[in-house]
Amino acid sequence: xxxxxxxxxxxxxxxxxxxxxxxxxxxxxxxxxxxxxxxxxxxxxxxxxxxxxxxxxxxxxxxxxxxxxxxxxxxxxxxxxxxxxxxxxxxxxxxxxxxxxxxxxxxxxxxxxxxxxxxxxxxxxxxxxxxxxxxxxxxxxxxxxxxxxxxxxxxxxxxxxxxxxxxxxxxxxxxxxxxxxxxxxxxxxxxxxxxxxxxxxxxxxxxxxxxxxxxxxxxxxxxxxxxxxxxxxxxxxxxxxxxxxxxxxxxxxxxxxxxxxxxxxxxxxx
Amino acid sequence: xxxxxxxxxxxxxxxxxxxxxxxxxxxxxxxxxxxxxxxxxxxxxxxxxxxxxxxxxxxxxxxxxxxxxxxxxxxxxxxxxxxxxx
Numbered sequence: 001x002x003x004x005x006x007x008x009x010x011x012x013x014x015x016x017x018x019x020x021x022x023x024x025x026x027x028x029x030x031x032x033x034x035x036x037x038x039x040x041x042x043x044x045x046x047x048x049x050x051x052x053x054x055x056x057x058x059x060x061x062x063x064x065x066x067x068x069x070x071x072x073x074x075x076x077x078x079x080x081x082x083x084x085x086x087x088x089x090x091x092x093x094x095x096x097x098x099x100x101x102x103x104x105x106x107x108x109x110x111x112x113x114x115x116x117x118x119x120x121x122x123x124x125x126x127x128x129x130x131x132x133x134x135x136x137x138x139x140x141x142x143x144x145x146x147x148x149x150x151x152x153x154x155x156x157x158x159x160x161x162x163x164x165x166x167x168x169x170x171x172x173x174x175x176x177x178x179x180x181x182x183x184x185x186x187x188x189x190x191x192x193x194x195x196x197x198x199x200x201x202x203x204x205x206x207x208x209x210x211x212x213x214x215x216x217x218x219x220x221x222x223x224x225x226x227x228x229x230x231x232x233x234x235x236x237x238x239x240x241x242x243x244x245x246x247x248x249x250x251x252x253x254x255x256x257x258x259x260x261x262x263x264x265x266x267x268x269x270x
Numbered sequence: 271x272x273x274x275x276x277x278x279x280x281x282x283x284x285x286x287x288x289x290x291x292x293x294x295x296x297x298x299x300x301x302x303x304x305x306x307x308x309x310x311x312x313x314x315x316x317x318x319x320x321x322x323x324x325x326x327x328x329x330x331x332x333x334x335x336x337x338x339x340x341x342x343x344x345x346x347x348x349x350x351x352x353x354x355x356x
Contacts, residue, residue, distance in 0.1 A: 147287050154295045158302050191282025198288045202295055 002110035004117045005246070006136035006174075008160075010152030012123030014144045015181040018217055019239075020120035021049045022228035023140065026243030028083035032115045035074065037105070038088035039132035040122035041097055047087045050077065051224025061089035063108075064101030070108045079229065084114075094127060102131050125159060134164050138175040140208060140246075144182045145194040153178075154203055177208035179242060184213045185258045196256055209242025211235050212255040308332055315345070323349055 007020040024036035038046035047053040058073035077083035121132035143153045160174045187193035214235035220227035228239040241251045312332045329348040
């Protein structure tokens with residue numbers, strides 16, 4: 001039984017693709033068979049973040065339109081055995097993605113023994129975003145601790161609660177998780193940034209992860225290696241914790257407090 | 271002059287953000303369940319009213335409430351002070 005998880009946010013640039021890539025890698029490192037799909041038709045980017053951009057031959061729309069088989073379009077990750085990527089098409093045809101087509105691909109992946117299907121949603125609330133969430137069992141809502149991101153994600157929560165298959169069938173709806181990115185504990189301590197609890201309270205969601213602001217995220221995308229694989233990085237550890245929580249483990253939140261300064265550091269303002 | 275104000279810290283920007291979000295999110299969630307035609311209805315009613323009275327766009331409030339199993343469409347128009355111009 002495959003579980004479909006949509007990574008969504010409404011607002012662009014908050015870290016959906018970074019999160020999709022890292023969650024997919026993390027689940028696969030737990031031995032799960034995982035496919036991660038880029039739903040951003042026309043603006044393919046997941047392949048770059050995953051580092052497989054030169055191996056894209058067929059894409060999501062090719063599969064839907066029957067130009068190739070699902071197997072031909074799945075790109076096997078070179079680092080993790082059980083991880084596959086399905087790239088977005090670069091077509092400008094907005095109608096290339098259809099509900100039946102997406103359903104067919106998801107069913108095909110489930111039949112092929114995939115345990116997790118991660119849907120990397122495009123920004124906005126248009127067709128791509130709608131179809132990325134429509135078949136989801138769970139949703140990871142990526143939010144920056146910033147007013148426009150929080151408001152947009154609440155809009156997405158409204159859509160998850162009404163415009164998804166689970167909502168329409170009335171069987172419990174989509175399970176929603178909050179994942180905060182670009183979190184800066186020192187700015188929170190200084191009263192300049194919304195805290196985890198503020199965002200949690202405003203949106204009324206369970207927190208599945210808090211990823212600290214980190215230069216490693218940019219380095220990871222430069223290199224085409226999902227940041228979760230950079231074991232020395234706090235961002236990687238935070239994503240690893242988030243993956244454990246998605247798998248049902250109870251893991252305390254890390255990196256949400258400002259590191260305590262020692263006596264000397266305080267004395268000399270270091 | 272309020273001398274105490276000199277010592278009082280202004281609210282942090284994060285708490286301002288939280289308060290603004292709390293209000294707008296509650297307002298948008300409230301509107302979520304309501305039918306799609308309400309904004310259009312509001313706009314058209316405003317047009318008609320403005321043919322007779324020069325009211326401010328924010329003066330027309332439409333609310334859909336629920337009362338004992340039936341829905342109540344509540345319309346309130348705040349008329350400008352004094353005589354209607356025009």
